[in-house]
């Protein structure tokens with residue numbers, strides 16, 4: 393009992409109050425230690441009167457699979473911002489529950505099935521080669537700016553057939569829109585910028601969809617415009633929200649998988665050399681990077697009625713926080729969870745979520761990371777970090793500002 397009270401105070405101070413607290417990217421190690429403590433003492437943890445924190449893999453999995461826990465998360469948004477449209481993502485299928493979610497997801501999921509995605513491998517290889525052609529002769533690069541970043545942007549723009557000349561501009565708008573995922577942690581100025589630019593991104597896709605309607609191609613946007621389920625078409629608002637979601641969800645997450653994963657391998661000497669010598673380990677290395685250094689750090693749900701989680705009952709309206717770092721390091725599911733092991737087997741990490749909202753782009757993200765590391769390690773060796781690689785000050789999407797490395801070209 394005493395342990396629980398002490399923990400309550402400690403966690404209340406760590407996660408409550410102003411700012412991101414222990415959710416801040418420069419406090420990851422502290423947060424992970426606290427999740428361990430919470431998991432040992434009181435794993436389904438009541439943070440305050442309406443907020444719960446989950447630390448066990450199985451509890452997270454059960455909640456994410458149960459549609460009585462809603463993903464309709466506009467709860468922290470002020471009325472004024474909600475009236476402005478809040479941000480593009482809250483109107484997308486990511487934040488809808490069945491049956492709307494099911495209808496919208498059915499329309500788009502075909503294009504993201506692994507068998508379709510794998511057909512992109514050749515094009516992704518060419519794109520990575522192009523980026524490496526520019527970087528390799530120099531013997532050094534900022535891996536974020538010159539490799540991790542441009543690839544996913546190119547891929548998602550190509551899939552949506554976004555005109556080349558617009559890509560830089562809307563990419564910047566998408567980065568600001570994604571900031572709104574940290575809505576409750578933002579200062580007013582950043583929040584304003586995020587809102588303004590998420591509306592600008594929405595306006596861009598509204599216009600692009602109008603133009604595309606008159607000139608359909610074989611890209612995903614055209615497919616969605618033409619698609620019909622049960623005699624119904626997507627409304628313009630639904631089309632715009634889907635385009636926004638695919639664009640925003642489809643790039644920064646993957647940029648950060650490549651960046652965070654490369655940094656984790658650099659931080660564990662010998663790992664990149666082993667991967668170069670044993671490229672068959674690349675798929676398991678991707679899973680381990682997803683588990684150990686996730687690029688999406690928080691998931692959440694809202695209880696639509698009084699509901700059980702393990703031996704507790706959470707009240708209707710409760711907000712359930714599911715930190716990826718907690719559930720991916722549950723020792724019951726992952727032996728020796730704090731060890732980074734690119735050969736780990738049975739690694740069903742939950743960084744892509746699970747259940748009805750499981751990441752639609754998982755196969756695509758995995759493919760982009762695999763091709764990047766395969767090509768990189770085939771073309772350069774002796775990769776070394778040449779400076780600090782600070783985290784960007786974001787909470788929900790975790791990634792690096794820069795990752796400067798030097799290397800030698802493979803003869």
Ligand code: HEM
Nearest residue numbers: 485486641642645646649688743744745749751752753757
């Ligand atoms: C490493 C890269 C990625 C990570 C870690 C990631 C993570 C996630 C997570 C955790 C969710 C589920 C959220 C929830 O349960 O509420 C999700 C959903 C989603 N992701 Fe990803 N994602 C990644 C890459 C991508 C890519 C490349 C795309 C492609 C366009 C994409 C598109 C989506 C979409 C459309 C959803 C919404 C699915 C739904 O609501 O049914 N993601 N992602």
